[in-house]
Amino acid sequence: MNRDSGTKADRRDVLKSAGLGVAGAFAGGATHGSWSITSTAAAQTVQAPRMSEQKWWPSKWGAGDEAGSTNHCTPQKVLDTVKYIKDGKIYKLARNYEQAMPCFGKRSFMLRMPSAPTGGPFGDNKLVYNDEYLATEIGQTGTQFDGLGHIGIQLGNAGDLSQMIFYNGFTMADMADPYGLKKLGVEKLKPLFTRGHLVDIEAVKGRMMDVGEEITVADLRAALAKQNMEADIKPGDAIFFNTGWGRLWIKNNDRLQQWRAGHWVGDRTLCRGQSPLTDRRRYLGGRSGAQSRQGLGVPGAWGSADQARHRQPRKPSIR
16 A cells, blocks of 8 residues: 555546456455554564555455455356356466476476386286376466465564564464465465456557566556457456567576566556566565455466457447
8 A cells, every 4th residue: 555645546546447446356455544563672663664554454354364355256256257158268378387487586397207107007907007206386386376375564573473464464473384374375265267358468569568567557448448348347357468478488488587477456557576667666566465455366477368369359348
């Protein structure tokens, strides 16, 4: 959240005019007023981090909720979604896991077959089978979905686990365990079956987006107009942006790594994987707002180019 309440109100007005003000993917929790943290050990007030001057928990879905925005995925949402299925086409969103794919930092993906076949033959039917050995990190490796335990904010003194706050007020002290998170694990999210909106930014610009280039509200409006789509985004809908960067996958991993996956609403912009360019002091400011405050899961390294190529322009809705 912004320090300046006037700025926040202006941003919400802009997003509402673009049809995003009530979108479930960007819906935030309740606001609880300005606050600060007093460190008893240091006997001093710790300045709240930028965008964290107001308490953002408990969630609109109640204290203790770990599902976040996936609470929108109700049986009624499923029934509403199937009404939009017209021709039954299925598109692959995930990318293949392979050793050549780009991985964050020094991470690697190593898949080995122990032998060929791994076992057998067994029994009178002479059954043989194959197994595999996999050594990797699943975070920031290939297609992924960041759960609500991924991003938090340090509110108190550095290293104080009780003041590292994640979605709905859960702390690192609540969650920490060497064998996986005790709270906010991705398994707590509800299954996703929802309506998706593909916004083809590459088509609007006539080129692949540049490093550090933002998706603005004007870009969004232009894309929707070009696609004959209304901004009728509803709570729980999914939004996908085709930026063109997927064409670099494996072909130019170094350049691709300059761009981080995930879309969210920033300061008057729709940003992809980085803080709004208007304030470079915020590290992944959009993501901290989307995940920690609003309970929004963020997909990464998903493919959208095939859908963009095969997309048929929609007729404007009269609803």
